[in-house]
Amino acid sequence: DVLRTTAWLQKREGVPPLIGANMEHGAGRIIRGATVFPDALALAAVNDEKLALKQAVSMAREARAHGISWSFSPVVDLQAHPHSPAVNTRGLGDCPERVIRLAENLIRGMQKNGLCATARHFPGDGFDDRDQHVCTTTNPLSMDAWHATSGRIFKAVIDAGVHTIMTGHIALPACDPGTNRKLGAPPATLSSRILLDLLRCELGFKGLILAGPVDMGGITSQGSHVEILSGAINAGCDMLLFSNPSRDLPLLQRAVQRHILSEERIDESVRRVLALKEHLQLHQPSPSPALTDDDRTRHAATARTISRRAVTVVRDRDSILPITLGRGRQILSIQVKGASNRSLATIDECLRSSGADLTRMIAGEADLWISEDDVNSFDCILVHLLFCPTRSTARVRPGGMYMRTLSRLLSCRHPRVVLISYGSPYHGHDFPHLPTLINAYSSDTQSQKAVFDVLQGKLVPTATSPVCLDAPATLSEAWARETACRQASEEPQIPSE
Template identity: 25%
Template structure:
């Protein structure tokens, strides 16, 4: 009898665990009541149900002709959503209110706001890029960022953020992911992605993990071509797929499928995984148990548009198992081709209805069953708050990484014995130099990365009278895709400075920029600040003098440092 009781108890525990796994893996928007979604579906014609699958692109910095084009797509074709690109917060909010006022079924408004709405909009604060965030140990800060990004999105009427990027960046030459990745450690990328996702979804903004099944080890941009990933399946399981599994098990609402050719998953010539039933229906939905919205990457991108015409590519994306068609090049043509596919029984109306219903369920979860227009008076005043700025400073401070510190040079001590010069190389380092002067008398110099040998010699002569030089290398902070490599001439200059005095080097650039240095052992201290923002410059200067600590860990491997150094 006792054995029977134990077996029953073990069975109950087993069933409970299975239930917990299933509950965790269900997409967040499938846990609520769906009565509104069910009722709306009944009001839509078959063509309108097809149209709900489209998210088209919109801008708030273009003129009346563009506005009319979007109006036509909403009024005549009944598209399901808009993805806003460039513009401004107030202008976008105004257009959102207008577009919502003319639609039969409320629009799902989407954005790429990977580091906040400032990724696409002016007049907003840009949080650090994910590569910078990858240096942070405290995932609670990433959760807080997710909360703040959700607040910004809701403020301007946005319901889904195409973030986080959970590609594991293992290729320093990756031209399109790189700074957009949390790093090269799959487990940490997953933890950071889950924290960011929860911060948003706990505040009713749907997250979207991208770019499935992993765009981190490519040296080509799928906007311009079809990159090939030649890894075996076991490698994908151990690296690329790890973060996606974590997010699926924590209720991610949507996943964006990349335009990549991965022969081990589907070796069909020139076929992106975004158009492969083996990958979308097979790997993502069946094998990995994903129940949320499967969203294509932009169908305008060369990774698919070079091989399939508008309309045909949309049909192939649906046949692969996708729920949402992003950035279609020709909506009327796409609807026409999908109707033909239904008539040929390539896809059934029942399948279309199921995907439409899933989208409507997501809209209900987003609050579109109880829609109210954006309060335009609040947008300009609240897009940046004191709390926004404070969080930005916390994120930057927590990312600062002290990679090298011979003889505990930092923080600087016995300032009365030091004759300090600072040398700013490359882009502007004015905020860094200004903050240095707040701590100790400092003589400042600036020099171009392209400085000639004679110009460098003049500077070296001037630096000879100082016993400590703080040299800072500044790369562009304009966007995450700007070149980060440090010029060979800069390396020569820094090595020359190190031969004649103690030198602290602060690098305001991507961690892979360290690969540009032939040697680093000559530097007495090396601080990695990741980005050339005003906050990063000011906080790095404070850290050098001990005003704040440095707890960051480098999120990728360089030629000189292992990950997590």
């Protein structure tokens, strides 16, 4: 279906269109039968540049085989704030050097195989615990600190030749504090200081600037729709993601007629778009390269390798791993999900296939009653957590009525409880007394199978965490220091006699 649609679009248009898609997880989550790769944080846990390159090559070949020429990836934001709902498992960790090494290989692998890559989200997300789908978020760094972290990453991917950069609806007050006292510092999408002075002039980016989705709260809060469209283009954006042509083109035409936008500015962006199409050879029509069975097998093997090598045993204080599975074993499997659009069915299927007597519970918003006698009747309890970035939900940390179920469960002090996260790696902070914790970073089928093999001892994990797991505690310590300083400054001074 995707191939027929893209082929129809190519034939319909006189100038061949750029057809883009979010390929953060490969083609498999948008094209039926294509390869699903684990979330990017799993690749960061593996920390293998050759595997990053192989993943990118696989993504590019499958995308081009279906007529897709543009990927809205990789995400190169730093996971600086442990509760950032925008980055988390979508990013490549919290170390600039690791992000650079892996991102460079992802970009080269895609672009050498005909798929345009996009580094996102300039000037760098991951420092805020709010979601730019809802509001304008902030990168709070000084310019010196920015150049050493987010700026260093974007400079590296520019030097690696990335064709496009996507803006975030993220303010960088150190660069552009703004002039509107009510709205504060503007998002990068509407800031010429950030896009022209910083990105183009200082960092030397010559490629295409793509505005992040213009239907997100981080930009819609900044003015009327026509003000946002014309403001983004005047600020330096060449294309607008998720615009509505039938509605927006007349608005832009009127903006030109009223001299809000200039034709010269429009032409500048058009030239960049055409140059990118020429570079991708879209003007030379050719059938999409077909995939062979060997290609599919090789791509699936790469995804499986990343999933298996990523699984991290964060702690096993009582040495209960591996657990004994098989006929007669009573296993309680509890699923707690903040991402309702993702499934954890595979792990339970694997557990049943072992012959174990499996009891499955899904903890939702309703409080599930479970008694101490119920808990103690099981040989092992597996708690599966799935909290990862999901549009506009800001749920990367467990919270809700199901926490009552977990609290009651944990108070029973069962000796064999394993907490497994298929999303955020920071759950050890919320459950510090649980002795056994596994991070898989992704809920794809291969990651669930890898967790099963770790549980039964068929896979020996070697990965280490790609983020600092003490980060949530560090936040609390910083808050305490700030509070102490503020209180000290507010204490009344007793005049000396």
